Amino acid sequence: MSVPIVRTVAELRTVVAGWRRSGASIAVVPTMGALHEGHLSLVRAALERAERVVVTLFVNPKQFNNAADLAAYPRTENEDAAKLVPLGAHLLYVPDAEEMYSADFATTVSVSAISEGLCGAFRPGHFDGVATVVAKLLLQTSADFAFFGEKDFQQLQLVRRMVQDLDIPITIVPYPTVREADGLALSSRNLRLSPAERTIAPKLASVLLDTAERLARGSPVLPTLDEARAAILAAGYREVEYLELRGETDLQSMASLDRPARLLVAAWLGDTRLIDNVATSPIGNWPDSQRSVEVEGAKQLRR
Ligand SMILES: Nc1ncnc2c1ncn2[C@@H]1O[C@H](COP(=O)(O)OP(=O)(O)OP(=O)(O)O)[C@@H](O)[C@H]1O
Ligand SMILES: CC(C)(CO)[C@@H](O)C(=O)[O-]
Numbered sequence: 001m002s003v004p005i006v007r008t009v010a011e012l013r014t015v016v017a018g019w020r021r022s023g024a025s026i027a028v029v030p031t032m033g034a035l036h037e038g039h040l041s042l043v044r045a046a047l048e049r050a051e052r053v054v055v056t057l058f059v060n061p062k063q064f065n066n067a068a069d070l071a072a073y074p075r076t077e078n079e080d081a082a083k084l085v086p087l088g089a090h091l092l093y094v095p096d097a098e099e100m101y102s103a104d105f106a107t108t109v110s111v112s113a114i115s116e117g118l119c120g121a122f123r124p125g126h127f128d129g130v131a132t133v134v135a136k137l138l139l140q141t142s143a144d145f146a147f148f149g150e151k152d153f154q155q156l157q158l159v160r161r162m163v164q165d166l167d168i169p170i171t172i173v174p175y176p177t178v179r180e181a182d183g184l185a186l187s188s189r190n191l192r193l194s195p196a197e198r199t200i201a202p203k204l205a206s207v208l209l210d211t212a213e214r215l216a217r218g219s220p221v222l223p224t225l226d227e228a229r230a231a232i233l234a235a236g237y238r239e240v241e242y243l244e245l246r247g248e249t250d251l252q253s254m255a256s257l258d259r260p261a262r263l264l265v266a267a268w269l270g271d272t273r274l275i276d277n278v279a280t281s282p283i284g285n286w287p288d289s290q291r292s293v294e295v296e297g298a299k300q301l302r303r
């Protein structure tokens with residue numbers, strides 16, 4: 001068994017048109033490949049939501065601000081296709097760069113405000129590249145639903161904003177971050193960690209959860225974030241690019257935790273840049289049933 005693969009917009013549209021004629025609902029899961037359990041969870045969720053699921057695999061050169069990062073990005077199409085078979089995904093769309101961007105390609109989709117700061121400040125041009133390719137993928141597949149992971153939280157909010165602003169008729173469905181047993185968020189970049197770095201890596205998630213809990217209990221924001229940065233560096237990370245508290249949907253900076261928020265981080269462990277984020281909100285906002293569960297979850301990851 002194998003998953004059907006198409007490589008051109010024309011072939012993709014032919015398959016999708018057939019599905020539409022049969023009245024099937026369609027979901028798309030955009031990826032850059034090197035599929036791991038995080039991606040596969042998105043595909044499973046998509047299969048529960050729609051009758052036909054397209055997974056896209058495109059290592060988008062426009063979103064890499066660093067040529068070495070692009071060159072080092074894993075390309076494992078055969079393995080990726082094999083992983084999709086047992087799930088029952090219906091189509092894998094693998095365009096090449098020439099198919100996506102003609103020689104005279106001249107359009108950039110740029111989403112202001114939400115793309116500024118956080119990763120946008122450290123990866124110039126990255127979010128223009130993401131917005132441009134995601135707009136194309138959503139229009140090419142004309143899906144009803146598109147699934148995005150919360151691990152790339154700024155990207156998720158940027159895509160939501162873009163779809164609203166451009167009236168793209170699709171529902172964006174977020175999926176919670178899938179983690180290793182020790183808390184490390186799954187990412188294809190984890191493969192670049194040495195064994196020693198891999199033992200340090202989960203400290204990012206545990207500091208994040210600990211900090212989210214302290215903020216929820218009323219710790220003052222700025223000193224608490226300073227302590228968290230120090231804890232990440234003390235664990236063995238080389239640099240903390242950012243660690244910030246932002247509004248949950250608008251990603252506006254917050255000086256105090258007075259509404260639902262996200263704590264977002266990017267940090268370098270050796271030569272690998274890792275990102276992560278967790279939700280937090282004033283503890284008074286938590287339902288009683290959730291308070292002990294959340295706090296217990298944070299404790300487990302700290303161990
Ligand atoms: N651990 C995860 N949990 C949930 N969703 C994830 C996870 N990792 C990636 N995704 C989602 O999968 C989709 C494709 O992501 P991508 O191919 O960039 O994978 P990645 O592992 O994040 O790669 P990278 O390490 O290069 O950022 C995105 O919507 C992303 O948010
Ligand atoms: C959404 C995406 C597939 C666009 O290239 C990429 O940014 C990713 O994998 O998260």
Ligand code: BAL
Pocket residue numbers: 032063064152155
């Ligand atoms: N996961 C977002 C893709 C990137 O890092 O370029």
